[in-house]
Amino acid sequence: MKQFLEFAPILAFFIAYYVGERDLLAATGVLIVAQTLLTGGLYLRYGKLERPMQIQFWAVVLLGGLTLALNNALFIQWRPTLVNWILAAGLALSQIFGERNLLERMLGGQLPLPRRAWNHLAWGWSAAFFFAGTLNLVVVLHFSEAFWVNYKLFGGFALTLCYVIATVVYLARAGHLDDKEELATAATGDAPPPTVGAASAASEAGKADTKTGSTRP
Numbered sequence: 001m002k003q004f005l006e007f008a009p010i011l012a013f014f015i016a017y018y019v020g021e022r023d024l025l026a027a028t029g030v031l032i033v034a035q036t037l038l039t040g041g042l043y044l045r046y047g048k049l050e051r052p053m054q055i056q057f058w059a060v061v062l063l064g065g066l067t068l069a070l071n072n073a074l075f076i077q078w079r080p081t082l083v084n085w086i087l088a089a090g091l092a093l094s095q096i097f098g099e100r101n102l103l104e105r106m107l108g109g110q111l112p113l114p115r116r117a118w119n120h121l122a123w124g125w126s127a128a129f130f131f132a133g134t135l136n137l138v139v140v141l142h143f144s145e146a147f148w149v150n151y152k153l154f155g156g157f158a159l160t161l162c163y164v165i166a167t168v169v170y171l172a173r174a175g176h177l178d179d180k181e182e183l184a185t186a187a188t189g190d191a192p193p194p195t196v197g198a199a200s201a202a203s204e205a206g207k208a209d210t211k212t213g214s215t216r217p
Helices: 008-019 024-046 051-070 074-097 102-107 115-142 145-173 176-188 196-210
Strands: none
Touching (some): 008 145, 024 145, 051 074, 074 102, 074 145, 102 115, 115 145
């Protein structure tokens, strides 16, 4: 449910844009309100905010505010690119300089994996975030505003889904999903549904692009 809720501000932006006769400024205002409500609700519910959600919130508020204040759509259109590139850089830098990369810190408690697997996932998701940010920039510069709004909702969701599927396929082919099942069986004495735990953790990794929008694109 939490993952679906994080798409709500993007959906609200999309609906407001077309209901308001393609008024990007009005849709941006709706996006800011929706993102603020979602962020506040998640904080009240869980008592904390994950770093990608914090980045998403401040990017929407600051760049959306600049769009409204300066009447310039480029600020809000660049937001997915900046968010995705920040996440890409964060993953890459944590991989290079940290003892554990960001993905392992976020998901290590749910999905025990060898260090080699976390390294592969960190570089893979870093590249995915960079690609998503670059693709958003290409759409902004070479396509119409309406096309970008459609891409923001449908393209961003499709990219995130592809990244999640690729992550699950990688974990399955490397045998890590089977390892997860064995660990769960040993801990509970019951046989868990196949791949459920790992797929859920992979989905948690996928929510960082949604928010980018980007991913969330």
